[in-house]
């Protein structure tokens with residue numbers, strides 16, 4: 001490798017010859033990883049390459065079958081996360097583990113009461129840490145009031161409070177909007193300036209190149225390169241990941257028709273707690289062959305918009321039409337059967353049975369479809385057909401799995417997502433409601449998913465695309481709307497809109513041009529936007 005990294009002094013972490021096998025899969029094979037103290041080290045690789053497994057080994061969640069772990073020059077056996085914490089290693093998971101109804105202080109001290117108690121000493125320590133690393137965490141704030149960026153900073157503070165000198169972050173930017181990503185990177189730079197070490201997993205290669213001092217590339221369980229980011233492009237990295245040259249992204253012509261498939265008319269959703277409306281007069285039409293992208297800071301009504309469309313919640317006013325049929329009071333099952341595909345934001349809670357085999361997951365949500373039933377009176381699930389369907393999805397959507405009989409929970413995150421996309425797309429829906437469809441998938445799989453969506457759009461699919469990834473929104477959408485405090489902005493043209501314009505509309509900054517941005521800053525009402533670290537989103 002031309003851009004090799006040179007190491008100096010005793011590394012913070014050295015993994016040597018790490019091998020980890022699962023039934024039918026070698027997740028890590030003879031991995032070598034050297035992380036220098038006071039650096040930010042990125043781990044990249046395709047879905048299922050073995051990144052999470054490696055980080056779980058370093059955090060004591062899983063034990064390697066072979067290999068050694070050396071922390072600050074001492075060989076360690078990490079049997080549990082407590083062992084890792086004792087060795088100065090902390091980990092921030094992608095799914096935050098904070099209790100909403102507790103304060104920041106209560107969340108931080110939970111399980112670590114012995115360190116500084118639960119009162120003023122703890123409060124002082126939290127303030128100290130927050131100040132030294134510029135985290136902007138206020139100990140007495142209620143977590144429920146905080147936005148995603150702030151919650152992540154609390155998670156980071158939690159591990160620092162427990163004495164971590166090495167902080168592992170699993171895809172930390174996947175849930176953040178661009179401004180929050182910049183803030184996080186500022187925080188990471190502060191950590192390393194203070195001599196701490198950061199190891200993070202990411203699929204966003206441009207971001208990796210921006211913040212990392214060194215990058216380790218993993219392919220199919222093995223280390224293939226350690227790269228100095230200087231002079232390397234995202235494309236170079238992607239090619240190292242997949243081990244071949246990538247096709248160039250293709251440009252696309254408009255396929256928008258004037259046939260409305262999904263119409264949302266003056267739809268509002270009251271807040272059961274009596275606060276500001278969760279959705280406020282939403283008007284939106286999706287035509288055949290059209291992708292409508294929704295941008296916004298998380299917690300501004302995206303989830304509720306999806307819930308009213310999918311029949312999980314009934315709107316307080318307004319109508320939702322599928323074609324010309326009013327579906328406002330339909331149940332989820334009726335809506336799905338009428339031809340709406342659904343890729344939910346939280347795949348663990350809403351899309352998969354983690355303990356069930358892949359093929360059972362493939363008929364999930366469609367058990368009552370006639371096509372899935374067999375036997376006298378059509379009362380039995382047709383397992384053979386479901387298995388065949390699963391094999392085809394695995395093949396067509398490149399789901400990396402040892403077999404279709406393993407549980408969906410054993411697949412890597414990106415491969416779970418590919419399975420869900422395959423399940424939804426193979427039913428040829430008329431409308432697809434997709435929340436963050438490529439979250440957690442690698443660049444190769446991402447462009448494959450984009451191609452599937454583009455292909456279906458050419459054939460007349462209408463798509464509602466909710467995404468935190470502006471590149472995805474701009475690349476796929478025919479028109480982009482911004483959601484802010486339950487209201488939708490006017491149309492932004494993805495061909496001309498800038499990131500700054502979208503960012504301004506998303507945070508409600510005045511002067512957002514290019515469309516009639518909905519709502520303005522009201523002074524008392526925060527959106528969890530970047531810039532004000534302790535402000536919360538409405539969630």
Ligand SMILES: Nc1ncnc2c1ncn2[C@@H]1O[C@H](COP(=O)(O)OP(=O)(O)OP(=O)(O)O)[C@@H](O)[C@H]1O
Nearest residue numbers: 022027047048049050051052053410411412413414
């Ligand atoms: N608990 C488990 N049981 C069985 N197989 C597992 C388990 N955990 C991971 N695997 C397998 O190990 C391989 C590596 O998975 P891992 O989650 O480490 O990949 P990853 O690089 O983090 O992927 P992604 O980017 O999709 O999150 C995959 O083939 C996965 O199916």
